[in-house]
Amino acid sequence: MSHKPTLRNPRLESAGLDSWIVRLFEDIDEHNLPWLSALSRRCEQAFGDALIDLVPSYTTLLVVFDPLMVSPSQARVLISRILVDLEPEDSAHAGEIHELQTWYDPSVGPELSRVAKHAGLSVNEVIDAHSQQVYRVFALGFAPGFAFMGLTDPRLECGRLDTPRRRVPPGSVAMAGRQTAAYPTATPGGWNLLGRTNARLFDRERTGFSLLRVGDQVRFVPVSREEFEREGGDTTPMEPLA
The missing domain is CATH 2.40.100.10 (Cyclophilin-like)
Incomplete structure (x- = not known):
């Protein structure tokens, strides 16, 4: 785990009518965290009240939204826009x-x-x-x-x-x-x-x-x-x- 991962080919995978799995990486690495944290924060801002839950894992983020407020296709567009210029969080956003x-x-x-x-x-x-x-x-x-x-x-x-x-x-x-x-x-x-x-x-x-x-x-x-x-x-x- 000496290397620092870069964002190469993130993928969106449908997890139902109210959620998308965003797969940022394939390998478990402690350096994935700043990317996943940044994605979580940007999703909170983009979805607002339509966001139901965010479930981060080692390499993915599950984004759960209210389909009565945002359709699956609209949610996909929001996430795709975030991924275009996503950057990892710096130490100023370190967790508690x-x-x-x-x-x-x-x-x-x-x-x-x-x-x-x-x-x-x-x-x-x-x-x-x-x-x-x-x-x-x-x-x-x-x-x-x-x-x-x-x-x-x-x-x-x-x-x-x-x-x-x-x-x-x-x-x-x-x-x-x-x-x-x-x-x-x-x-x-x-x-x-x-x-x-x-x-x-x-x-x-x-x-x-x-x-x-x-x-x-x-x-x-x-x-x-x-x-x-x-x-x-x-x-x-x-x-x-x-």
């Missing part, structure tokens, strides 16, 4: 910076030892490596408020669990491959659990619902059990993996 207080402990992070063994490190070294990195939010998906972040320290790269859990508690901090995330709600999941954060990642009362947005920067800050409990964190131990 978030520090998520995290309690790293085997009782809530049962894969700490698995990742440590795989990496040839101690559990404390895994915690240090994971918490010292500043991550970028690459995409939102899987569940509301679930942010895919990267890239982790290459030493920590570890595959998903062979058997996913039926229920991962909200706030669980996890990693798979070189990605990391925190589960916003209780869902099934097969990532390696390292700990738990007390951050409210998804809130229906919050504008936009999700705490994290594509392009944001995130750091997991280790805290003691006492600090975690004091801030309202749930210390309920994980059940054994069935």
